[in-house]
Amino acid sequence: MKSCLVVDDSKVIRKVARRILEELGFEVIEAVDGKDALETCERTMPDAVLLDWNMPVMDGLEYLKAVRALEGVEQPVVVFCTTENDMSHIRTAIEAGANEYIMKPFDREIIEAKFSQVGLL
Template sequence: MKIFMIADDSPVIRKVAKRIIEDLGFVVVEAADGLQAQAMCADNMPDGILIDWDMPGMDGLELVQWLGAYPKADKLKILFCTSEVNVPLLTRAKRAGAGGFLLKPFNRQMIAKKFGEVGLLEEPPVAA
């Protein structure tokens, strides 16, 4: 079974995303900030990660940059999550290794579509 990490400082976002992602067949682990996510990834790299842009300790872009340079993250699927379209930030995240972007607020269909685009889902999800 695939492991997916949600790195977001909002407990509400983590709860909503966790419910959706578990329904897609993943085991979900949570990190409340970038530093916690970094430590958890160094210990046990997930298959995919949803990274919030604005987190305490280490922001999302810094985490994407660290993961992009970390040898054990070479197969990691990274989705960068933000509540606003900031083209320069999204461009930097893409260059650092983000494979896709997810805008808040999101729903099950949006997450499933992004998971398919980055190769986390092998077959299209059934509509709920």
């Protein structure tokens, strides 16, 4: 079973994402911010990361740069999931190593389509 780390400071978003991802056959791990997510990845690297941008402690972009800098690990597929929808944010995320980008609010169809595009489904 593939694993997905859901990183978002909103408990509601984590709960909704968990339900969708579990229906799609993923084991779901949750993190409340980038620092928590990075610590989780250092213990066990997930197959995928659904990542919010705006979070306290360490934001999504800082987390993405840190996880992409880890050596000797199999890198996860990272899908940003955020309200930041201007092209400069999307470009910045892709340049930093994001595989895909989802706008909030999202639903099962959107997650299923994006996860299929990056080979997770």
